[in-house]
Amino acid sequence: MNTFRIAQEGVRALSANKLRTFFMMAGTIVGIAALTVIMAVGEGTEKKVMKRITSFGTHAIVITAGGGKGFSPPQAGITTLRLEDAEAIRSQIQGIAVVAPFAVKRGLPIKAGSAQIQTMVMAVGAEWHEASDWYPQQGDPITAEDNATMSRVCVLGATTAKDLFGDEDPIGQYIQIGDVRFNVKGVLQSRGVSPMGDDFDSRIIIPLTTGLRRLYNQDYITNIRVKVQDTRQLVLISEEIRRLLHERHHITPPEEDDFAIFSAAEVAKTARGISGTLTILLSALAGLSLVVGGIVLMNILLISVGERTKEIGLRRAVGARRRDIFMQFLMESLAVTLIGMVLGSALGWAASVILARVTQFPVVISLEPFALALAFALVVGVFFGVQPARRAARLHPVEALK
Amino acid sequence: MIELEDIEKMYQVGGVALPVLKGISFRVESGEYLAIMGASGTGKSTLMNILGCLDKPTGGHYRLEGTDVVNLDDDALSHLRNHRIGFVFQMFHLLERATALRNVMLPLIYCEHYPEDAHKRAEKALAAVGLADRMLYKPSQLSGGQQQRVAIARALITDPAIILADEPTGNLDSRSGAEVMAIFERLHRDGRTIILVTHDRAVAEHANRIIILKDGQIAEDRPVPNPRDAEAELRVLAEKEGQP
Numbered sequence: 204m205n206t207f208r209i210a211q212e213g214v215r216a217l218s219a220n221k222l223r224t225f226f227m228m229a230g231t232i233v234g235i236a237a238l239t240v241i242m243a244v245g246e247g248t249e250k251k252v253m254k255r256i257t258s259f260g261t262h263a264i265v266i267t268a269g270g271g272k273g274f275s276p277p278q279a280g281i282t283t284l285r286l287e288d289a290e291a292i293r294s295q296i297q298g299i300a301v302v303a304p305f306a307v308k309r310g311l312p313i314k315a316g317s318a319q320i321q322t323m324v325m326a327v328g329a330e331w332h333e334a335s336d337w338y339p340q341q342g343d344p345i346t347a348e349d350n351a352t353m354s355r356v357c358v359l360g361a362t363t364a365k366d367l368f369g370d371e372d373p374i375g376q377y378i379q380i381g382d383v384r385f386n387v388k389g390v391l392q393s394r395g396v397s398p399m400g401d402d403f404d405s406r407i408i409i410p411l412t413t414g415l416r417r418l419y420n421q422d423y424i425t426n427i428r429v430k431v432q433d434t435r436q437l438v439l440i441s442e443e444i445r446r447l448l449h450e451r452h453h454i455t456p457p458e459e460d461d462f463a464i465f466s467a468a469e470v471a472k473t474a475r476g477i478s479g480t481l482t483i484l485l486s487a488l489a490g491l492s493l494v495v496g497g498i499v500l501m502n503i504l505l506i507s508v509g510e511r512t513k514e515i516g517l518r519r520a521v522g523a524r525r526r527d528i529f530m531q532f533l534m535e536s537l538a539v540t541l542i543g544m545v546l547g548s549a550l551g552w553a554a555s556v557i558l559a560r561v562t563q564f565p566v567v568i569s570l571e572p573f574a575l576a577l578a579f580a581l582v583v584g585v586f587f588g589v590q591p592a593r594r595a596a597r598l599h600p601v602e603a604l605k
Numbered sequence: 606m607i608e609l610e611d612i613e614k615m616y617q618v619g620g621v622a623l624p625v626l627k628g629i630s631f632r633v634e635s636g637e638y639l640a641i642m643g644a645s646g647t648g649k650s651t652l653m654n655i656l657g658c659l660d661k662p663t664g665g666h667y668r669l670e671g672t673d674v675v676n677l678d679d680d681a682l683s684h685l686r687n688h689r690i691g692f693v694f695q696m697f698h699l700l701e702r703a704t705a706l707r708n709v710m711l712p713l714i715y716c717e718h719y720p721e722d723a724h725k726r727a728e729k730a731l732a733a734v735g736l737a738d739r740m741l742y743k744p745s746q747l748s749g750g751q752q753q754r755v756a757i758a759r760a761l762i763t764d765p766a767i768i769l770a771d772e773p774t775g776n777l778d779s780r781s782g783a784e785v786m787a788i789f790e791r792l793h794r795d796g797r798t799i800i801l802v803t804h805d806r807a808v809a810e811h812a813n814r815i816i817i818l819k820d821g822q823i824a825e826d827r828p829v830p831n832p833r834d835a836e837a838e839l840r841v842l843a844e845k846e847g848q849p
Contacts, residue, residue: 212714
């Protein structure tokens with residue numbers, strides 16, 4: 204009927220006393236802002252996790268020589284991870300598609316003509332391409348024959364190719380790694396930058412046998428990359444590999460492992476990092492602000508009902524029904540939480556943007572937090588507005604006019 | 606148009622029944638100008654609340670334009686107040702933060718159909734009480750007499766059957782009081798029914814009929830042969846001010 208005009212009466216009371224209105228609104232603003240940040244960080248984190256898992260490989264398990272908790276480069280001087288370990292995994296564990304042992308070395312000087320750079324050198328078997336779904340975009344891959352003949356050939360990452368040869372065609376050219384000359388037989392597909400900021404395309408791959416015997420002069424490897432057939436078996440197979448390596452390396456827990464195993468699960472865990480803790484803290488803040496803010500809102504409204512008794516009496520005298528008075532105060536409460544929601548969302552949005560700029564937190568702004576904020580604002584407004592509105596509506600006009 | 610039959614009102618005070626009105630009966634015809642008088646504590650305010658449908662009697666019958674008010678629920682009473690009764694209070698009871706115009710429009714918000722011409726009607730009502738040039742003033746910017754005239758315009762906005770005025774000059778100086786009484790006089794000439802509640806004989810004698818309450822009962826109900834003329838009083842006051 205005239206709900207709109209009665210709502211207007213409620214809103215007018217707000218603009219009349221701005222400080223009072225601000226206090227009524229403060230809790231909602233903080234609560235909704237916190238809620239918005241939670242959602243932004245939560246969504247950003249999930250996106251980051253998905254990206255990391257995708258770039259790591261959804262079917263991949265990577266075994267790294269050396270202990271340690273993070274997915275970090277292999278520790279120097281750990282010589283216990285061997286080709287025989289890879290062979291054992293391949294032959295003894297079910298459900299595996301490919302096993303690709305490799306050895307990484309950093310800091311070797313690389314030269315081509317006048318160009319001189321440093322980058323990661325990976326010595327890989329032929330199966331590495333399949334294990335990591337990564338093939339040359341130009342030229343040929345590292346083959347089993349390359350490994351069998353310990354040939355001095357290499358495949359370059361896209362960035363490395365550019366660094367060494369500029370716009371020239373690198374295929375068939377020679378580069379020097381340490382003291383050894385290699386013939387460039389291919390250039391890998393470009394994979395861009397990793398979520399951690401590393402350039403995937405800055406690398407050189409060479410045959411594993413050539414690397415171990417001609418270049419590194421070592422008989423141990425640094426990593427084994429395993430590709431499973433079914434992602435649902437990732438955890439199971441990880442555990443089987445762990446048991447097998449314990450046995451082969453004569454390790455009995457709680458003795459520390461001399462290797463680390465990573466799969467999508469561990470990657471997700473490290474990618475989530477402290478954003479889980481932040482989410483819990485902010486959730487507590489949001490919940491607390493909304494409840495405390497609601498109680499403050501209710502009390503100020505109750506006081507306001509007391510102060511405006513005469514006004515209520517007059518409105519009743521000129522024809523307002525109980526439900527009109529009820530509506531007026533409920534609408535006042537709802538207007539507070541809805542305006543608070545708009546301000547809170549804006550504040551939360553701004554805070555998320557700043558958070559994304561000054562910290563490493565991944566932040567995604569979407570419409571969902573606003574829908575949720577609207578729902579919360581409505582619930583708080585109604586829940587804490589009903590009691591004052593009822594008290595106002597129950598005032599007897601004669602008593603109120605006195 | 607108004608018919609009171611043996612109206613009683615009892616209050617329960619600390620478990621003891623306290624009768625305030627003890628069988629009041631009278632009729633008011635359409636177009637009458639009636640004053641209800643009595644010292645404080647005689648039940649005058651209680652009677653006024655019952656007449657204004659703000660309160661219900663505990664006994665008797667009250668028929669307003671044929672409707673027995675005693676049997677109506679709260680919503681129906683609100684509707685009656687909105688449509689049939691215009692209140693004028695001693696304390697004006699204006700919304701402090703609203704303009705004169707918005708104050709006058711207030712009762713229209715509670716009509717079931719908000720009239721299209723609400724604005725125009727309020728402007729007309731304000732012009733009728735001589736405040737055409739004060740429409741956008743807030744109560745604090747108006748004198749007491751002007752505030753009471755805004756309240757009268759508000760009482761008239763829904764075109765009610767009765768104007769109920771409770772000590773309308775109680776808070777005004779004699780000049781403003783006379784102005785307000787002159788407006789009532791004009792409304793009476795236009796055919797409105799006016800009921801004035803006051804303890805002041807000089808105010809009451811502007812009406813055509815006086816009912817005097819005493820101890821919850823009617824002590825006297827008599828016509829006023831020569832009602833006082835507010836317009837004339839106003840002229841006298843103006844002359845006095847003109848030559849000090």
